Amino acid sequence: MARNPxxxxxxxxxxxxAHKALADxxxxxxxxxxxxxxxxxxxxxxxxxxxxxxxxxxxxQIKDDVLARLDTLLVQLEESVTARGGVVHWARxxxxxxxxxxxxxxxxxxxEVVKVKSMATAEIGLNEALxxxxxxxxxxxxxxLIVQLGDDRPSHILVPAIHxxxxxxxxxxxxxxxxxxxxxxxDLAEAARVYLRExxxxxxxxxxxxxxxxxxxxxxxxxxxxxxxxxCLTLPETLITVMxxxxxxxxxxxxxxxxxxxxxxSTAERMNPYTSVWTGVTPGDGPQQFHLVxxxxxxxxxxxxxxxxxxxxxIRCSACLNVxxxxxxxxxxxxxxxxxxxxxxxxxxxxxxxxxxxxxASLPFASSLCGACFEVCPVRIDIPSVLTHLxxxxxxxxxxxxxxxxxxxxxxIFASASRYEKAQKAGSLARFLAKDGKITSLPWPGSKWxxxxxxxAPPQESFRTWWRKNRx
Amino acid sequence: xxxxREEILARIKAARVPPAAPVxxxxxxxxxxxxxxxxxxVADYRAIVHTVSGVPEFLTSLRGKRIVAPADVPAEWLVDxxxxxxxxxxxxxLDQADGVLTGCAVAIADTGTIVLDGGEAQGRRALTLLPDxxxxxxxxxxxxGSVPEALARLEPTRPLTFISGPSATSDxxxxxxxxxxxxxxxxxxxxx
Ligand code: SF4
Numbered sequence: 001m002a003r004n005p006x007x008x009x010x011x012x013x014x015x016x017x018a019h020k021a022l023a024d025x026x027x028x029x030x031x032x033x034x035x036x037x038x039x040x041x042x043x044x045x046x047x048x049x050x051x052x053x054x055x056x057x058x059x060x061q062i063k064d065d066v067l068a069r070l071d072t073l074l075v076q077l078e079e080s081v082t083a084r085g086g087v088v089h090w091a092r093x094x095x096x097x098x099x100x101x102x103x104x105x106x107x108x109x110x111x112e113v114v115k116v117k118s119m120a121t122a123e124i125g126l127n128e129a130l131x132x133x134x135x136x137x138x139x140x141x142x143x144x145l146i147v148q149l150g151d152d153r154p155s156h157i158l159v160p161a162i163h164x165x166x167x168x169x170x171x172x173x174x175x176x177x178x179x180x181x182x183x184x185x186x187d188l189a190e191a192a193r194v195y196l197r198e199x200x201x202x203x204x205x206x207x208x209x210x211x212x213x214x215x216x217x218x219x220x221x222x223x224x225x226x227x228x229x230x231x232c233l234t235l236p237e238t239l240i241t242v243m244x245x246x247x248x249x250x251x252x253x254x255x256x257x258x259x260x261x262x263x264x265x266s267t268a269e270r271m272n273p274y275t276s277v278w279t280g281v282t283p284g285d286g287p288q289q290f291h292l293v294x295x296x297x298x299x300x301x302x303x304x305x306x307x308x309x310x311x312x313x314x315i316r317c318s319a320c321l322n323v324x325x326x327x328x329x330x331x332x333x334x335x336x337x338x339x340x341x342x343x344x345x346x347x348x349x350x351x352x353x354x355x356x357x358x359x360x361a362s363l364p365f366a367s368s369l370c371g372a373c374f375e376v377c378p379v380r381i382d383i384p385s386v387l388t389h390l391x392x393x394x395x396x397x398x399x400x401x402x403x404x405x406x407x408x409x410x411x412x413i414f415a416s417a418s419r420y421e422k423a424q425k426a427g428s429l430a431r432f433l434a435k436d437g438k439i440t441s442l443p444w445p446g447s448k449w450x451x452x453x454x455x456x457a458p459p460q461e462s463f464r465t466w467w468r469k470n471r472x
Numbered sequence: 473x474x475x476x477r478e479e480i481l482a483r484i485k486a487a488r489v490p491p492a493a494p495v496x497x498x499x500x501x502x503x504x505x506x507x508x509x510x511x512x513x514v515a516d517y518r519a520i521v522h523t524v525s526g527v528p529e530f531l532t533s534l535r536g537k538r539i540v541a542p543a544d545v546p547a548e549w550l551v552d553x554x555x556x557x558x559x560x561x562x563x564x565x566l567d568q569a570d571g572v573l574t575g576c577a578v579a580i581a582d583t584g585t586i587v588l589d590g591g592e593a594q595g596r597r598a599l600t601l602l603p604d605x606x607x608x609x610x611x612x613x614x615x616x617g618s619v620p621e622a623l624a625r626l627e628p629t630r631p632l633t634f635i636s637g638p639s640a641t642s643d644x645x646x647x648x649x650x651x652x653x654x655x656x657x658x659x660x661x662x663x664x
Contacts, residue, residue: 030645034645037646038642038646051498054498055499057498061493061494061496062495064493065492070484071481071484074480074481084629090475092480096476142644143643146643159643185645185647185649186649186651188644189641190651192652196653197653201564201567219628219629225640225641225643226639226640226653226654227601227652227655228652230597230601230653230654231601231653234597234598235563245480245484252628255623256619256620256623257499259634260619267642270513270583270636271585271636273636273640273654274635275632275633276631276634277631279628279630279631280629282590282630285596285598286596300480301483303483303484304486304487
């Protein structure tokens, strides 16, 4: 079987890549500024909701229900999309998905296609596959465009160019668009508007991802900000949507939960500027040919793991990245995958499905287990528990060397080893504190400490408090 | 060899995921459908908002402009002095228009959102996408309090567009900047 392109070929293991990234002060500065802004705004957007916790619980339960009935719901989705004039395709892996999309483009004689930002197509390496087949894919999301024009790799699931500041973006635009532009965000946005306008108005085939698909109605949902999504979903004659099989919700009503959870968690808005919903083909409005490509690419093997499968609840909001102290310091590219940060650390190795793959197996160690990701996750994915679970699997596959991997992966990310140890004690150990205040056993790697020495009682201060006081 | 479809469905079955607990919908399903709250939330997105008692009086501001209007807008909206553009319109014609005037299907007070469903006074989706200015008329009785109430009023199989403020991006240093590909000016007329 071909390798899963969810990780980039030739990427170093996380500790190696992160070592290099830590030396890049510009990168750290850019990330610190961007994630700092969004953390504060997300907190405010969430604080406004009195029922946030109930929404999170409902989000978790709806997604668990989807995973429990995935086969039935997928067949139901297929029926409803087909009944409304769409065509449904199934792909076991990236290679199969890419071939389906390339054939569809060729059938339309399309030399160029416009694309709306989509994690699924990034995961399967669709752009490269299309290019090899003679079809050029134009990214239309501003951040994707910055990455594409800069011959760069994404570093964040919502804002793939988060590692670039405005003056770097200006430099890329001037070089690749051949225009004079200032580094004012409004001018940069205008430059992108002008650059893409003609493409939107003339391109016949568009490719999108999907945030949600409603099984009982066949409706597909895409949330966006700029209007590039609306352009792609409305103007071309043919629309090809590529979607992971877990992106379902059972009913239209279930969307009421996610349309509240997602915008506040991702861009810290009450609602994102544009959300498009379409069901098959509507005569006289929008693309008259609609293809839905459902991809597995490691999801069914993830589903088999009773602890790991909760990663499939993810709605790709990126809140866990924005709060992660490790991500903030190493940047997204160190994870060697389109899925970086805490979600990447649990999803990527499971999609790859090979604990002997050195790079993928290093990812569950890219964490201090502080728990901030779990706190913000809108679908309550217990990322720290999945991390410890996957670490144990890596150890089982590889033997005893993993503890040193763990330490080298995270300790030096913090300014000094003693601060890291303090973080460990305050954060991760406290998670396993028994009700009576005594620590009896810890999951690996803590188990090595509990078995060999007394574990000091964790300080009252949580890692979060500690981090807030000591960050930077 | 089994088809991809059969194989994926078989793998899902083989994973034997146990049934999930029933969904508890303990969150708020209703909210105040107040005109004031809606107006305030729309304005938060840097859209322009007016609360008026009649539409035609306001439309004099469009005089001298070339404005797209769906064929089924109320006749009284088509005031004199404006060049009204009606379907069939090409993509180029839409792109060159000064703006578009529509009604809406539903609005949401809690989030300051307007929803179009291609129904009465709204036209197909391209109409509200290509012109750089969108003037949207919202009747007070179209305002739902919450997202759940709004979704319950909508027909999911129609092509829907939820609009919350003008086109924007958060892609440069994670700060919101208005105005990328969709209409850069959104003006909302709330009719009470
Ligand atoms: S794991 Fe949770 S917080 Fe992270 S991107 Fe997915 S849904 Fe968002």
